[in-house]
Amino acid sequence: MKNETEDPSAVTVATVPSRRSTKETLEVFGKVVIGIVGLCYVLGLIVVTIHLRKFGLNSLDLPQLHYVMAGVWAMLPILLPILMSVFGIYMYQVQDRSKPAKTMTQRLINFFFVVIALLIVFYLVLKFVGSSLGMDFGWSSWVFIPILGTFAAASITAGLFLLSLPESRADFGTLSIYLGVIVFGLCLGLVYLVAFSNNTYQKIPWSTGGGRPSEVRLMIDAASKPYLEGVGIKMSDIPGQTESTRLLMTTEKELVLINPSGNAVSIPVATVKSIVYAK
Numbered sequence: 001m002k003n004e005t006e007d008p009s010a011v012t013v014a015t016v017p018s019r020r021s022t023k024e025t026l027e028v029f030g031k032v033v034i035g036i037v038g039l040c041y042v043l044g045l046i047v048v049t050i051h052l053r054k055f056g057l058n059s060l061d062l063p064q065l066h067y068v069m070a071g072v073w074a075m076l077p078i079l080l081p082i083l084m085s086v087f088g089i090y091m092y093q094v095q096d097r098s099k100p101a102k103t104m105t106q107r108l109i110n111f112f113f114v115v116i117a118l119l120i121v122f123y124l125v126l127k128f129v130g131s132s133l134g135m136d137f138g139w140s141s142w143v144f145i146p147i148l149g150t151f152a153a154a155s156i157t158a159g160l161f162l163l164s165l166p167e168s169r170a171d172f173g174t175l176s177i178y179l180g181v182i183v184f185g186l187c188l189g190l191v192y193l194v195a196f197s198n199n200t201y202q203k204i205p206w207s208t209g210g211g212r213p214s215e216v217r218l219m220i221d222a223a224s225k226p227y228l229e230g231v232g233i234k235m236s237d238i239p240g241q242t243e244s245t246r247l248l249m250t251t252e253k254e255l256v257l258i259n260p261s262g263n264a265v266s267i268p269v270a271t272v273k274s275i276v277y278a279k
Contacts, residue, residue: 040071047074050197051211055264061251069209077146078153088118141200149192155185213246215278224271232259
């Protein structure tokens, strides 16, 4: 037999995967942040447009930051249940490992205590945030509508994940089902945005990116009094001051008020000398 000799000069070089550099990590993080801000802006634009269309107004003159804040509020009712579910599963697993349950009844009891604890924490957080920002939390605004949005987000995410699998492209029937799940999620998401705009968004103060009008009193000059009274804004007994009225939104050129009849009224910014906001 012929003996094969190895070349002593041959050196085997092992390929070591290079770690992601700090610059690449920051670039990825920056793209993620930009993507989230862009998503918030698009969602906020849809929410604000639906909200203001009830008054026959467009929202293109508002600052971009207001759209972003409206989008953040639209995403919070979806993100909070998801984060709570993930945290609840983690807490249940930790509790189950520390005290292994022998029967199914014990497992259900452990799960029940975890759910109750999360609900209490969730209620206290909402109560604290609501009292600080002057929000009115109700079952429809912060329970049923968020569940609708969560199902929409879950449907879209599941459809995109299944669509990314290699085997999904092999069968046309499977591909159609996955695309149908995504379309269903998008339709459900649109229903969520409409419900959120017409309910939850109206209970969030305008000063924090919501759609609830602010209670204000306007200080005007004597020449503007007939104009304001002509559009339904009532004057108080104090000279040059209106009665308490609702300020829907402000732009660089105009203030949009809601008169006692429920109609939106636009007045020039130069008409108002100062604004007194209610606490």
